[in-house]
Amino acid sequence: MDGERLTNALTIDVEDYFQVSAFAPHVARSEWPTRECRVERNMDRILQLLDDGQTKATFFTLGWIAERYPQVVRRAIDNGHEIASHGYGHERAHDQGPEAFFADIRLAKLLLEDLSGCEVKGYRAPSFSIGTRNLWAFDCLERAGYRYSSSIYPIRHDHYGMPDAPRFAHRVGNLLEIPATTVRMLSRNWPASGGGYFRLMPYSLSRWMLQRVNDGDGAPAVFYFHPWEIDSEQPRIEGIDARTRFRHYVNLDRMEGRLRRLIGDFRWGRMDHVFLAGQ
Numbered sequence: 317m318d319g320e321r322l323t324n325a326l327t328i329d330v331e332d333y334f335q336v337s338a339f340a341p342h343v344a345r346s347e348w349p350t351r352e353c354r355v356e357r358n359m360d361r362i363l364q365l366l367d368d369g370q371t372k373a374t375f376f377t378l379g380w381i382a383e384r385y386p387q388v389v390r391r392a393i394d395n396g397h398e399i400a401s402h403g404y405g406h407e408r409a410h411d412q413g414p415e416a417f418f419a420d421i422r423l424a425k426l427l428l429e430d431l432s433g434c435e436v437k438g439y440r441a442p443s444f445s446i447g448t449r450n451l452w453a454f455d456c457l458e459r460a461g462y463r464y465s466s467s468i469y470p471i472r473h474d475h476y477g478m479p480d481a482p483r484f485a486h487r488v489g490n491l492l493e494i495p496a497t498t499v500r501m502l503s504r505n506w507p508a509s510g511g512g513y514f515r516l517m518p519y520s521l522s523r524w525m526l527q528r529v530n531d532g533d534g535a536p537a538v539f540y541f542h543p544w545e546i547d548s549e550q551p552r553i554e555g556i557d558a559r560t561r562f563r564h565y566v567n568l569d570r571m572e573g574r575l576r577r578l579i580g581d582f583r584w585g586r587m588d589h590v591f592l593a594g595q
Contacts, residue, residue, distance in 0.1 A: 317547045319380040321530070321582070321583045322534075322535075322536050322537075322580055322583065322586045323536060323583045323584065323589075323590055324530070324536045324538070324539065324583065324585070324590070325374065325376075325536060325537070325538045325539070325584070325585060325587045325590045326371060326372075326373040326374070326476075326539055326579075326585070326586075327373060327374045327376060327400075327440070327466065327538060327539065327540040327587060327592065328373060328374070328375050328491060328541060328542065328543065329360065329361060329382055329540055329541070329542050330355065330375050330376065330377040330378060330382075330388070330441060330543060331355070331381065331402065331406055331442075331476055331542060331543075332346070332349050332351075332353055332354060332355045332381065332543070332544060333354065333544035333546075333547070333550045333553075333564075334348060334351045334551075334553065335348065335378070335380075335549065336544075336564065337368075337406070337408060337442060337443040337557065338556075338560045338563070338564065339433075339564075341398045341562075342553055342554070342555050342556055343351070343553060344374070346381070351551075352551055353384070353385075354543075354547055354550055355381055355385060355388065355423055355443065355543050355544075355546065356388055357387050358543035358544060358546055358547050359388050359391070359392070359543055360391075361546060361572070362543060363391060363395055363397075364574070365410065365502075365572065365575060365579070366397070366579070367395065368574070368576075369505075369579035369580060369584075371579050371584045371585075372396050372397055372398075372513050372585055372586050372589070373397050373398070373439065373584065373585075373586060374397065374398040374399075374400050374586045374587040374588070375389075375392050375397055375398065375399055375400065375445065375467070375515065376400045376401065376438070376540075377389060377392075377399055377400070377401065377402055377428060378400040378402045378404075378405070378406055378424070379401070379403065379423060379424035379427045379428065380402035380404055380405050380406065381454050382424075382427055382428055382431055382575045383427060386431045388430065389480070390432070393423065393432045393433070396522065397586065398434075398437075398438070398440035398560045398586040398587060398588050398589075399428055399432045399436060400436055400437065400439060400440065401421060401424045401425050401428055401433060401436050401438065401439045401440070401462070402424070402439075402440055402442060403420050403424050403439070403441065403442055404421075404422055404423050404424040404427070404519055405420065406442045407442065407469070408422060408441070408442050408443050408445035408448055409441040409442070409445040409446050409457045409467070410445045410446070410447065410450045411445070411454050412451055412577070414452050414453075414455075414456055417450075417453060417456050417580070418456040418459065418460060418530055420431040420437065421439060421456060421457060421460050421462070422460045424436075425439075425460055425462065426442070426462065428525065434551055436462075437462065437463040437464060437547075437592065438462065438463065438464045438465065438466065438587055438588065439457055439462045439464075439465050439466075439467065439538075440465070440466045441453070441465070441466055441467035443478060443552070444467055444469040444496065445467070446465070446467040446468055446480075447468065447478040448478060450514055451488075452566060453463050453467070454488045454489060454493070455489070456489075456492055456576055457491055458491045462491065462492055463490040463491070463492065463592065464491065464493070464587065464588075464591060464592065465488075465493050465494070466490070466493070466494045466495065466540075466587065467493070467497065467539060468481050468493060468496075468498075469485050469495060469496045469498075469507070469510075470482065470495050470505050471505050471506070471507050472499055472505075473505070474569045475592070479504070479505055481495060482495065483495060483498050483500065483505060483533075484499075484533070484535050484590040491533045491587070492591060492592070493540055494587065494591055495511040495538070496510060496530055496538050496540060497509040497525075497526070497539065499525045499528055499529060506525070507528055507530060507539055508522070508525035508528075508537065509537065509539045509540075510540055510541070511540065511541035511542055511545040511571065512563055512564075512566075513542065514539075514571075514574065514578075515566050515567040515568070515570065515571055515574075516566055516567065519574050519577060519578075522574075523573050523577075523581055526531040526539070526582060530584070536590050536591075538583075539578070539584075539588070541571070541575070544547065544570045544573045545568060545576070546568070547568065548568040548569040548571075550568075552565075563565050
């Protein structure tokens with residue numbers, strides 16, 4: 317029976333807690349080097365979690381992190397995972413012009429390839445920040461040598477989203493865009509992927525949604541989370557509003573246990589193996 321299951325794509329956006337886009341008004345970029353960085357220990361926990369579940373994944377990694385913690389990249393590669401790009405400095409794509417965006421994604425690709433010794437095929441925009449106002453970003457990604465992107469979330473959200481975009485993998489020029497997974501119900505798309513939603517919803521609902529995509533749509537799911545989401549002891553950011561505080565900190569202490577259940581309940585693999593096989 318296990319052999320009949322679809323293989324889904326498990327992805328991790330490698331950034332630290334103080335680099336979250338919602339914290340940008342409260343944590344200046346110039347402060348990043350002075351903040352306690354916890355990504356290395358959290359990555360070690362994730363790599364052990366994946367090893368325990370005999371699972372491979374894709375790590376969309378910030379160039380800023382890779383440059384300072386190259387061992388994070390090398391450990392992931394040594395364990396058989398895919399390294400992909402999350403850009404260099406976690407600047408949202410729609411906040412940059414084409415030239416600045418191209419420079420950011422090219423620098424990140426070259427840096428990650430130098431550290432990993434492998435081709436970096438994929439890119440994910442910080443905060444899923446490719447949408448109707450900056451579709452030129454796909455031309456930049458193709459020109460920089462990427463083969464796929466996972467930068468659109470086809471939902472309606474106050475910070476991101478392109479609700480009318482295709483729900484499943486599709487070509488944009490020669491680039492393959494692979495959206496984060498949604499479930500279609502009541503004439504709209506509902507998020508079935510992402511650490512924040514996964515931490516908030518009952519686990520049984522998350523599992524049902526992913527199973528519905530596998531069985532009902534006959535398609536592999538794309539799930540993502542961040543290393544800081546398994547770290548309930550991370551330093552608290554001061555001055556944030558109640559909604560941001562809730563979104564960021566809700567159920568951090570339950571996340572690792574839920575991930576273990578998720579890894580056991582579905583079959584998972586790397587983005588390139590799931591979507592680029594044979595291409």
